[in-house]
Amino acid sequence: MDSMTFVLFGATGDLAKRKIYPALYNLFVEGKIPASFSVIGMGRREVADEQFQSNVEQSIKDFSRHVNDDRAQMDQFLSAFRYSALNVNHPEDYKKLLQLAEQRENDLGIPGNRMFYLSVAPEFFDVIALNIRESGLAETKGWKRLIIEKPFGHDLESARELNDRLSRTFAEDEIYRIDHYLGKPMVQNLEALKFANPLLQGVWNNQYIANVQITASEIVGVEERAGYYDHSGAIRDMVQNHMLQVLMMAAMNKPEHVTAGQVRDEKSKVMQALRALDPSDIASSVVRGQYTSGEINGNAVPSYKEELGIAPDSQNDTFISARLWIDNEQWSGVPFYIRTGKRMKEKSTRIVVEFKQDSTDPYAAQGQPSEPNLLIIHVNPDEKVTLRLNSKDPLNNGQLETVLMNYNSEDKDVPEAYERLIFDALRGDSTFFAHWNEVELSWMWVQPVLEAFARGEVPLHTYAAGSYGPEASDQLLEEQGFTWWLDQKSESSEKAVVRS
Numbered sequence: 001m002d003s004m005t006f007v008l009f010g011a012t013g014d015l016a017k018r019k020i021y022p023a024l025y026n027l028f029v030e031g032k033i034p035a036s037f038s039v040i041g042m043g044r045r046e047v048a049d050e051q052f053q054s055n056v057e058q059s060i061k062d063f064s065r066h067v068n069d070d071r072a073q074m075d076q077f078l079s080a081f082r083y084s085a086l087n088v089n090h091p092e093d094y095k096k097l098l099q100l101a102e103q104r105e106n107d108l109g110i111p112g113n114r115m116f117y118l119s120v121a122p123e124f125f126d127v128i129a130l131n132i133r134e135s136g137l138a139e140t141k142g143w144k145r146l147i148i149e150k151p152f153g154h155d156l157e158s159a160r161e162l163n164d165r166l167s168r169t170f171a172e173d174e175i176y177r178i179d180h181y182l183g184k185p186m187v188q189n190l191e192a193l194k195f196a197n198p199l200l201q202g203v204w205n206n207q208y209i210a211n212v213q214i215t216a217s218e219i220v221g222v223e224e225r226a227g228y229y230d231h232s233g234a235i236r237d238m239v240q241n242h243m244l245q246v247l248m249m250a251a252m253n254k255p256e257h258v259t260a261g262q263v264r265d266e267k268s269k270v271m272q273a274l275r276a277l278d279p280s281d282i283a284s285s286v287v288r289g290q291y292t293s294g295e296i297n298g299n300a301v302p303s304y305k306e307e308l309g310i311a312p313d314s315q316n317d318t319f320i321s322a323r324l325w326i327d328n329e330q331w332s333g334v335p336f337y338i339r340t341g342k343r344m345k346e347k348s349t350r351i352v353v354e355f356k357q358d359s360t361d362p363y364a365a366q367g368q369p370s371e372p373n374l375l376i377i378h379v380n381p382d383e384k385v386t387l388r389l390n391s392k393d394p395l396n397n398g399q400l401e402t403v404l405m406n407y408n409s410e411d412k413d414v415p416e417a418y419e420r421l422i423f424d425a426l427r428g429d430s431t432f433f434a435h436w437n438e439v440e441l442s443w444m445w446v447q448p449v450l451e452a453f454a455r456g457e458v459p460l461h462t463y464a465a466g467s468y469g470p471e472a473s474d475q476l477l478e479e480q481g482f483t484w485w486l487d488q489k490s491e492s493s494e495k496a497v498v499r500s
């Protein structure tokens with residue numbers, strides 16, 4: 001990997017502290033970044049280099065997966081860090097930054113490879129890109145790349161405008177749009193599960209699959225992000241990006257080669273085939289919800305409207321579920337259901353693939369029909385793959401029972417999503433980043449939904465905190481004769497899979 005300068009906007013912020021410094025440190029310890037590199041952190045406040053290094057060390061102690069007592073290693077890592085106070089709106093601060101970057105490149109004898117990471121509020125993305133260009137920071141003999149956080153726009157128009165502005169400084173192949181769900185090991189594993197296993201590849205289509213259910217449920221509420229969340233809602237916060245990215249990964253066809261370009265093309269094809277919702281269909285295909293007070297793990301939790309910083313009459317969605325159709329040869333007739341919400345019963349991100357049942361099931365004739373086979377990809381917090389099969393129970397006169405076969409990757413010390421993604425960006429691999437085509441197509445699907453919400457055409461259902469969401473979300477599946485599949489603890493404390 002090339003030596004480089006990591007230019008971090010928002011170096012005093014929460015994301016830098018919790019994710020970025022620990023990720024860089026883990027990569028450093030594992031020898032995945034060059035020993036000679038430079039990091040320049042920025043924020044408005046004045047911070048001396050020594051204080052900055054000490055803050056970085058603290059964040060590593062608090063959040064890194066590699067905690068050791070190797071002082072020399074830590075000192076070597078920290079010696080790469082410098083701080084430069086910068087207000088994103090002050091062009092003169094970028095000149096200072098350029099001087100520091102060049103001075104460090106000279107001192108360390110490293111080429112002018114520059115990775116700009118925008119860990120700041122989205123309204124600053126375009127002004128930073130503009131100032132990077134105007135100040136000369138982008139004119140380097142080495143490579144330049146941009147890592148950009150979500151949200152990428154607030155709607156289709158603003159996303160297009162932002163992309164337009166960024167592209168005046170950075171080419172598309174220099175832009176790495178983070179969607180941290182694409183950094184999750186099990187989301188990345190989807191590709192291998194489908195394409196490296198002829199067993200699954202052969203049945204990954206509408207002939208064998210009855211429906212696909214993608215859930216990302218959370219226990220947490222809005223936490224300290226009321227100002228942002230109350231204007232975004234679950235539709236922008238989770239659906240436009242994470243849920244649609246996971247859907248693309250689950251539904252994409254096999255590329256000839258697993259390269260960034262071909263994976264991106266296959267994902268875009270899924271989005272192009274995703275049936276656009278006609279305004280008259282939106283209310284019957286999309287369920288909006290907002291939580292009322294309830295109980296989670298024995299603790300009482302307030303309603304959304306009572307959360308700190310939320311308008312008492314807020315009509316924002318904290319839950320979305322939807323039925324989507326992919327109109328192509330592979331998926332025609334297979335509903336894809338997505339569901340995400342705050343303050344739900346459990347933290348669980350998973351994909352459940354329900355297979356069709358045999359219409360000539362011989363066990364049905366004996367009054368004991370087999371149950372559908374399920375493939376469950378647990379993304380978070382469990383990281384495992386479960387296959388549910390029918391089998392004979394030797395202790396019960398050979399009656400059919402369902403059995404779960406598990407592959408569990410939890411024992412492995414797997415790098416966190418940010419670590420994997422920063423590593424990929426540093427070596428120029430954009431496979432697991434959101435390409436502009438995908439982002440634009442996602443917004444194109446979401447935009448009519450936002451407009452229907454704004455016109456008040458989609459009812460805002462309530463659901464009790466600690467539940468699985470509004471009843472209307474169950475009805476969405478019942479219309480096709482399906483139910484959401486849930487994980488449930490059985491008496492033997494093994495997890496069972498049951499219908500909702």
Ligand SMILES: NC(=O)C1=CN([C@@H]2O[C@H](COP(=O)(O)OP(=O)(O)OC[C@H]3O[C@@H](n4cnc5c(N)ncnc54)[C@H](OP(=O)(O)O)[C@@H]3O)[C@@H](O)[C@H]2O)C=CC1
Binds near residue numbers: 010014043089120
């Ligand atoms: N935190 C998280 O878990 C996640 C965050 N994100 C995204 O990451 C980005 C950063 O989030 P987060 O770290 O939580 O935000 P914080 O509010 O914690 O940090 C914001 C950072 O921006 C800096 N900043 C604010 N205004 C200016 C300015 N005018 N000029 C220069 N720097 C400025 C602040 O430094 P100072 O105050 O010193 O100026 C601070 O370092 C956002 O886009 C967010 O959506 C995405 C996923 C998860």
Ligand SMILES: O=C1O[C@H](COP(=O)(O)O)[C@@H](O)[C@H](O)[C@H]1O
Binds near residue numbers: 218237349380
């Ligand atoms: O991007 C976001 O994701 C988190 C959920 O991420 P996970 O990795 O814990 O599943 C969500 O809480 C947050 O609102 C959203 O902005």
